[in-house]
Structure formats: structure tokens, C-alpha cells
Amino acid sequence: MDYLSELNPAQRQAVEATEGPVMVIAGAGSGKTRVLTYRIAHLINKGVDAFNILALTFTNKAANEMKERIAQIVGPSEARNIWMGTFHSIFARILRQEAERIGFPRDFTIYDTQDSKNLIKTIIKEYGLDDKIYKPGLVLSRISAAKNNLISVEDYKKSVNLIAEDRQSAKPKLVDIYDTYQRRLMKSSAMDFDDLLFKTNILLAKNPDILVKYQHQFKYILVDEYQDTNFSQYLIVKQLAAAYQNICVVGDDAQSIYAFRGANIQNILNFKKDYPDAKIFKLEQNYRSTKNIVNAANSIIELNKEQIKKEVWTDNEEGNKIEIYKASSDNEEGKIIANIILEQKLSKQLHNYDFAVLYRTNSQSRAIEETLRKKNIPYKIYGGTSFYQRKEIKDLLAYYRLAINPNDEESLKRVINYPARGIGKTTLDKISVAAVNSGKSMWEIIANIRNAGLGLNNGTLNKVSAFADMIKSFNVQVATTEAYELGNQIASTSGILKELYADKTPEGISRYENVQELLNGLKEFSETQKKIDPEKTPVLPDFMQDVALLTDQDNETDEDRDKVTLMTIHASKGLEFPYVFIAGMEENLFPSQMALHSRADLEEERRLFYVAVTRAKKQCYLSYATQRFKWGQQIYCEPSRFIDELNPLYIEHKYPVNRAKQTLGKESETRKSTPITPPKNLKKVSEIKSNPQESAFNLPISVGSLVEHQKFGVGEVLELENGKASINFKNAGKKQLLLKYAKLKLIS
């Protein structure tokens, strides 16, 4: 395949300059992924062993797609050997391999943000501190920032500045929390997200033999989205690339949107300083969007001060202007979007997957979701509460985690009394105090509860040791029993399946289905693994290895194909859609209220807007609402400054005709009447019912009618007055019900 002929001169140069440091500044839609894939394929075609290539991407999904495309050029067996994935997943893999060098077991657990927050909460309580001052989220983000800048506990203690800052903000104990937090992670054989990078740095810095080993393994290093790397990531790459200097970074300073996570835009701005003889290529031709979109996007980003100069242009058609819609509320905004989707689909013969709705915050998804559901437009949501964050999934995964690593304290606390087995707070407190006092993990106490001398009564002792025995029995099988078999066994032995099966409410049924879905996933995993390597039994730890690092995007199924995409702008990075809506273009929302205080923050918001607009290929729509619900309260909003910042040449204000029924008191019509949230991004949403539980509003009910209510049973209607009914239920007595809300069935 003659891939080189598919490249423009700048792209081709970037692909062919395989030796030495290279930086590719890739404007939005300029074929960055193409350059990366062809560059890797080119390396392999030139005789480089795939095993010697390290490619760090921003999402696992991006990595997998790239691998597939490379496989088409060089063949699947070669492509499989490339080390390609996110920073977190690649270095988690390496840390497992070298675990003993940093004093961790190979099967360490990866704590997600919730686990970390819970642990911090526990520590704050143990210190007897006020969690109104020491807010767990804030404490965690401070610790996280420290780690991303490679500031260890010892460094922190020595830093006059940091200590002074903490004193200033009335949190002098912060460093002690940091200290304890790290110790507790260690005791739980766990690492948080930041540790994966932090400990990699330590591993490489403290073990010259290991550093040399990986330097020679990764002769060629590629980093995608370099503008979003933080100091910790930057240093890993720098250490690894030091021997051969065959490092290629690709990025766009204009799309740097992760400063809040420690990303340092200076990494890309300073590349030339780190590697003075670096070759720099600029990709400036946009192949994705219309002239109008590209020009509009350029007119935004021009306002930013800090940037590498470049001129993004396109040969594509002129296209339509960016349309701007004003809505009276967040629900109205959803309706406008839904109507445009329906109209466009009809007039242009489009698919649902041609559309994406982007927003600044996850909380905005609900209003849009509601209207799409009402109009029977299938959609999928990324982010928010993802599959792996659902309670029932986390519960089962906690058992899996515990089976693999019983020291995992957060999992232990999560399931020791779920399903309820009579081990309550008092007992748990005793165990946890004993653990802290003896320097042991909670599991070590529990595993030996009869000798712990906690003064528990016999009944409790039996319950605790029965639990411990169960976990032990899982634990001995972990290394040998086939993954799906053990996973299934755990699901039933633990009682989780039974517990969920017993719940026949719609939510309960969906929870049960979700767990089945997880088990299916596990089964599928086992089977694929067996196909790849029939010699080896796939075990649970293989499956669990980077479950904590998976996101919704990695979990896509075929059924998700023809749906409108809903996601945050952050999540949309690297993606493209023909028709893009950007909702919530309002001051204090976008730009976020918290970004108004500093120029740097505001510039990041502006880059975020740039990213959003440049996702669109054919048409981009902006919308804002003059009122919006926040915390159940209506607040007034003003249009975003970003609308004014767009060059008026490329935009057009639209005023949609108000649809038919503009009833007053539409409160109930728009807000209420939404039944249970359906399984959001889950498989089963395919058939969306607009309004399955009809309200009783339209039933021909009169005084004397016999009706049946879901909860109260059968009753007789005594009185009827403007939508309100007073009903005498046989079992539940007399009740006042609003027909609008009550779900009644007419019997006679």
C-alpha cells in the first residue's frame, strides 16, 4: 500500500523524519492521526521491530483504532506488538512487571477517584479534623497536584511555600494527610491514578538498570496530544527518550484543555529548548471542516495571547454560517436541538450518528436527554455515571478486587456488609481502630479475627470469620481458576445476584441486567483471550488489570451505532461529527464561573470553545438559554462572551418559530412526567418509549369510579376538583392525589 502518496508535503515530511527529535504542530482537523499511524507503519516498514515502538495516546480507544489502521498496512501480527495506549495503562503495565522493585505486589489495585476520596475522608475523620474545612475533594486535588509535579511527602514537608499556603488556607495538617494517605495506599497495596505516573518516575530514577532496559526497548517514542501532558508525564518521556532521542511529539497548543489536571502547556512551547536540534513541522491545512467553521474558530483563538503562531486554512466548501439559537429555558434548548435534528435528518437523509451535542458540564445532559427521549431520538451519553461507576457494578468489582488483593481497604469496606450480613458500623469501627493501632491492614485483622481480641460477641465473630473464609476461598482460586468461572462463582456466592434478583422495581431489574452485562463482558474477555493464546488460562486478574482505567468510550458496542452522541467538550477531543451542537453558551457556565478570575483560566476556556467548534465538519450550532435549572432552582443567564467574540461574518442569529402549544403552567409538562432514568449509556436503551407510564390526567375518571394505584391498591374516587382527586383506598385509606402525577388504572 502506497501510504506516502496519501500525504501532503508537510505530513509526509513528518512521517519520513523518523530519526531524532521531532515536533509536529497539528492544527485542528489537519490529519494528525493519519500522520501518527503512517509514521508508525513507516517505521515498521523500514525494519524497526514493533516491539521497540512506544506510542502514548490520550485514550485507549484512540490507541485501538490506530492499531487497527496500522494492522491494515503492516499486518496484524506486527501491529499487535506495538506498545500503544494511554500513559496510565502503559505504565501500569510496566509497574506490574517491575512491582517488587518499588515494594508493591504485582496485583496491586488501582484506586479510582471515589476510592481516593473515601480514603481521604476516613483519614480526615481519624485525625478529628473538620471536613468542612478539609473538604476531601479539595484535599485530594492538592495532593494530586503535588504528585503530578513530582513533589513527594518529604519534598512537601520541606517546601516553605506549600506549607505556608496550607497555613494560609487554614489547612496546616494537609501534609500529614498526604503522608498518611500514601502510607494507607501502600498498606492496601493500591495506587491512585497519579501514583501510576509518580511511581514510574521513581522506578526509572532509582533503578538505572531498569531505566536502561526500557530506554533500549523503546527506541522510538511517539506522544500524541503532547499539549496535555503534565510534568510527571513529561519527565517519564524525557527519561525514556534520553538514550536514542527518537522522540516524536504531536500536539496543538490551541487545544490544550487539561491544565486543571496538571497539564503544562509549556511542555509543548519548550520542546525546542529540551531538544535544540528538533525538527518542527506544522500541519495547517484543515481537511475536516467548512471554511466558515475554520474561519470562525480562528477568530476565537486569535484572542489568546500565548500560542505558537500558525495559520489553519481549508480548501473545503464555504458551508453554512454558524447558527445561534436563543432558548427560554434549558428544556426549551433541548427542544430546539431535537427539532433541528429531526428536520435535518429528514431533509438531508442523515443518520443519528451524524449529530453530536456537546456541553461544558455533565449536569447539562439531563435536559437534553429528556427532550431527545420524548421525541424518540436515540442517543448515547459518554461520561457522567459511566457503566463502571454504577453502584451494582462497583459492588461486584469490589469483590473481584478483594479476591485478588484482600488488603484493598476501600473494597473491603464496601462489601463487608453488602449484601447485609450483620457486620455493622460498631464492629467495623473496632476493626479499623485495631488496624490503625497495630499497623496492620484491616484484612489482616479480619483474617485472624478470633485472635484479635476485640471483645466481639460470638455471633459477630462467626459472621466476620465466615466472610473472611469466603474471601480466602476466592483468593486461593484467583491465580488458577478461569476468569469467567470464578467471576460467576463470586457473583453468586457473595449473594449479590440473589440480592439484586429479589428487587423487582424497574431500577432493580436494570441493576440486575447491568450485573449480567458485566458477567457477559467477562465471558467475552475470557473467550477472546483463549483464542489469542489457547495455552494460557485467562484469569480474573487479567480482566481486572485496567478496569479502573477504562472509560465509556472503550466500552462501545454495535448497538451504540446509530445514535446521537452526547458528551462534554473535554470528552470530544480528537473526535469529529458532521453536525455539532454546542449547548449552554452562557456566562458562568461557558466560560465557567470559576475561570473568570485569571487570564490563563479564561484562555483555557477559550481553547475549549475552539476545540468544540472544530469538532464540526459541516455545520455547527450554538445555543443558550435565558433561564436554567441549577440545584432545582431557576436561575437567569446571559449569553456567553464567546458568542460576541466570534467574527460576525461567520455567524447567524436564528429565531426559531415557537412550536404549537405554548401552554402556560407548562411546568408539569416539561419537568415532571419523566419516569425512571433509563439505563443511560447502556445497551438496552435501543427501544426508547416516550411515555410508558401514562399519567391519569386523561383517564375518564368520575366520582364513584373504581381505580387501581401502583402502591395503594384499589380505591374509590370520592371527589374530583380541578385535577385533584380524593380517593378512598381499601388498604391504604383516604388519599389526595393529583391526577397529573398519579399512575392510576381505571377499573370501572
Added chain:
DNA sequence: GTATTATCTAAGTCT
């Protein structure tokens, strides 16, 4: 020890 009810508070973006 457990289930139910009342009260509080959160929503800024992500691996």
C-alpha cells in the same frame, strides 16, 4: 444491627 425518614449539599472539565 437495620430500615426508614429527615436534612444537607452539591455540579467543572478526566485518567
Added chain:
DNA sequence: TAGATAATAC
């Protein structure tokens, strides 16, 4: 509004 936690009753 909704989920998390504290208070209360059983």
C-alpha cells in the same frame, strides 16, 4: 433535583 449522610424508630 438527587444522592449522601445523619437522625430516628424499630
